[in-house]
Amino acid sequence: MTGEPDVSTFFDPATNTFSYVVKDPDGPACAVVDSVLDFDYASGRVSHRSADLIVAHVRERGLVVEWLLETHVHADHLSAAPYIQQALGGRVAIGAGIREVQETFGKVFNEGTDFQRDGSQFDRLFEDGDAFSIGGLPARVLHTPGHTPACVTYVIGDAAFVGDTLFMPDSGTARADFPGGCARTLFRSAQRVLALPPETRLFMCHDYGPNGRVIHNETTVAAERAANIHVREGVSEDDFVKLRTERDATLAMPRLIIPSLQVNMKAGELPKPESDGRRYLKIPIDGL
Ligand SMILES: [Fe+2]
16 A cells, blocks of 8 residues: 555745645644745845744644655755744654765865764654655655755655656756766666656656746656656666756856755754854855
């Protein structure tokens, strides 16, 4: 029995990010996938508008949060996992590749020795193939690196939360040029997702509505195999690597990459307050 989770979608228009509440159809258990902490870079202000929508959704329905799942260390938004955990409970989880991400960006941000690079800021690190459950719903983890080393896809019943491994068919795949990224690895990870049963529902982490298309967050393995502009059937690994590498060379850094990585590599915990009680983020000059 695979189960068909009830999936509720939340969209953050500031970063084009989808967050999800994934619920066991036969009980109150749920998981929150890729929550967003609102951050206004110009003013340095954080707010909880996006996260509070999820908190209200969970409370109104009497759901029980078992997991706060991160598909990867996001570079375009801050995670609200600690905020939601404090409000609703649950365990914060990410792929075990987080250690590699912490190693890389611990250097970029010149973190001191008190920054543990062992992933211990998270409650659970998933290895490839790990199984877990959300109430009675069976779930398992596919390690799908390439966009980042810590990327995972969560296969929950008949649904898969692919993070940035795949975008909607007309949008292809995510960039593979961040430190630790690799286009060849990303192609192989995409093939693992495309090898799931064709009817598998795929839930995106982002959509940018290319060419004026309405924003959309859900497709299927069959639709991706048939039409994904980067990895549809028939595209070779070498063709993909060429295409991905050429495109990545044209992309600017995401607007929130510096605050996002700094916070998300620590499971979404903001920096500790300094002597004036205020928290500060760093900007490495010429560091990225
Ligand atoms: Fe990402």
